[in-house]
């Protein structure tokens with residue numbers, strides 16, 4: 001079981017999109033998760049910060065790139081424990097972060113142990129442009145993929161698309177890798193997750209329609225491996241090809 005250091009998946013000028021490392025032994029405590037930091041100049045935006053057991057690793061990784069008080073945004077794709085479970089710790093450690101989450105989940109998050117008050121911002125169903133360092137990160141609706149109030153985050157400058165649970169892969173022990181190389185064999189690690197957690201083809205098709213005009217160079221999912229270049233198109237084609245998902249398959 002290895003510990004992997006953060007890795008910069010995009011860098012141009014003062015903008016970086018950074019994967020925040022991994023401790024493979026965390027698989028004992030639940031499914032492996034990816035966290036990402038968008039850094040521009042001195043400031044940062046943290047995507048799907050994660051649960052309790054990864055908190056220390058993610059915190060230390062962030063500190064390599066920005067000061068904690070300069071993390072301006074804490075963006076959550078949805079409400080799951082692997083996404084937002086350490087929220088109360090993050091609110092203390094990132095004193096200046098504005099939190100964004102679906103308007104469906106804002107009233108549930110206080111159950112994680114913190115009265116968020118003014119810090120929390122609702123993302124409306126149609127999505128929004130979230131101000132960041134004088135420009136925007138786009139919250140793209142991806143409802144029911146898999147949560148009923150669900151967003152992905154697109155950075156129009158780096159063209160990296162954070163896809164939440166879409167593109168998730170579950171690895172056999174000691175078989176983890178960061179970047180997808182052999183797409184065909186990688187589908188074997190994604191198929192069962194998408195078949196069970198994604199409710200139906202309607203949700204997938206609505207989402208694909210929403211992103212069809214986005215210029216995406218990299219898809220960075222919350223679990224599994226990152227799709228770069230041609231593998232972006234291969235992933236989108238693969239997910240569109242399913243005819244039966246979720247509700248079509250449960251007994």
Ligand SMILES: [Fe+2]
Pocket residue numbers: 078080146165
């Ligand atoms: Fe989830």
Ligand SMILES: [Fe+2]
Pocket residue numbers: 080082083164165222223
């Ligand atoms: Fe997840």
